[in-house]
Amino acid sequence: MTKTRKITYIVLLFVVAALLVLGGLYDLAIDEALYAPDNIVARIFESVGIFPPFVFVGATLATLFFVLDDKKKCYLLKRVLCVAGTATAYFVFGYMAINETSLTISWLPYVAGIGAAAVFAPLTLWILSRVENGTRRRLLVFLLFGTIIAFVANLLLVNVLKFIWSRPRYREMVAAGNFDIYSPWYVINSFSLHGHHSFPSGHTASACSLFVLCALGEVFPKYREKEATIAFIVGLYTITMAYSRIVLGAHFLSDVTAGFAITFITYAVTRYFYFKHFPIADILGENMTEEIEEAENAETSIDAEETPNGAEEAVNDTEETQNDATTSETEPQTDGESGSEEK
Numbered sequence: 001m002t003k004t005r006k007i008t009y010i011v012l013l014f015v016v017a018a019l020l021v022l023g024g025l026y027d028l029a030i031d032e033a034l035y036a037p038d039n040i041v042a043r044i045f046e047s048v049g050i051f052p053p054f055v056f057v058g059a060t061l062a063t064l065f066f067v068l069d070d071k072k073k074c075y076l077l078k079r080v081l082c083v084a085g086t087a088t089a090y091f092v093f094g095y096m097a098i099n100e101t102s103l104t105i106s107w108l109p110y111v112a113g114i115g116a117a118a119v120f121a122p123l124t125l126w127i128l129s130r131v132e133n134g135t136r137r138r139l140l141v142f143l144l145f146g147t148i149i150a151f152v153a154n155l156l157l158v159n160v161l162k163f164i165w166s167r168p169r170y171r172e173m174v175a176a177g178n179f180d181i182y183s184p185w186y187v188i189n190s191f192s193l194h195g196h197h198s199f200p201s202g203h204t205a206s207a208c209s210l211f212v213l214c215a216l217g218e219v220f221p222k223y224r225e226k227e228a229t230i231a232f233i234v235g236l237y238t239i240t241m242a243y244s245r246i247v248l249g250a251h252f253l254s255d256v257t258a259g260f261a262i263t264f265i266t267y268a269v270t271r272y273f274y275f276k277h278f279p280i281a282d283i284l285g286e287n288m289t290e291e292i293e294e295a296e297n298a299e300t301s302i303d304a305e306e307t308p309n310g311a312e313e314a315v316n317d318t319e320e321t322q323n324d325a326t327t328s329e330t331e332p333q334t335d336g337e338s339g340s341e342e343k
Contacts, residue, residue, distance in 0.1 A: 142215065153267070168183065204251070
């Protein structure tokens, strides 16, 4: 882990803590000020903003379709399952995208799901078919990492906490005309599977899962220099998603902050252990693994060379002081010798 990344993580922890304190004090007031349920852009984000986890799962299975060893048992069955899994991931995305809207047509989510599977599954397979095998193996390592984040953070932690907290949404209170049911984020309500799932924000967590793109350099060394740019773009997208959720009254400031924190912490911890202990060599092969290790060593040597200027100056000052002292000691001897020579 680089020094810059460590500092970034520490700063983000302080920002999250500050936003949670702010949310605990002004959650309701912020939603009252920003509430605009008819905002079209926010509606679009609500509908399609859940895509990252499903894309990671679908792309992982599609990549596995090409990487499978044709000499292993049940090879054809595994490939069929990969295609079916890819199509299912996109079907669920299409279904849920329509389900997130205010449309009440019962059959429309199924049509959207079938349409998404029919378009995106073949498209993903076609794109991957045009990629060389070595690159596909690198992608598989990266996409497995993204899928882990999607499952652990988005589908497990966030949803479980929603059921446990059972915090009413702002728009639910508006619809009921009753704000007495409001509860701050640090109060855990009774377990519920139906409604009152404000804390934490699933959409914000999904958007934040795109931070896994910052880890592309772990398997594609040429992207290491672009990590900051990727993080900036993903950060803007995540903030926009969080803002849109507050605008629609779907979440409070503390909800979106918690959704971000859960996913980002999961990403940071998983990244640290995954690329150190995951048997990447078994998938990539020794040559590709050596290339990645060389890039890591080069990065480490750069960090080592970036010694603080103050330390370097201190060393230089010490050396200069020693040189001055040596010169001052030799100068009187030189004068004495020259005087004796004149006599």
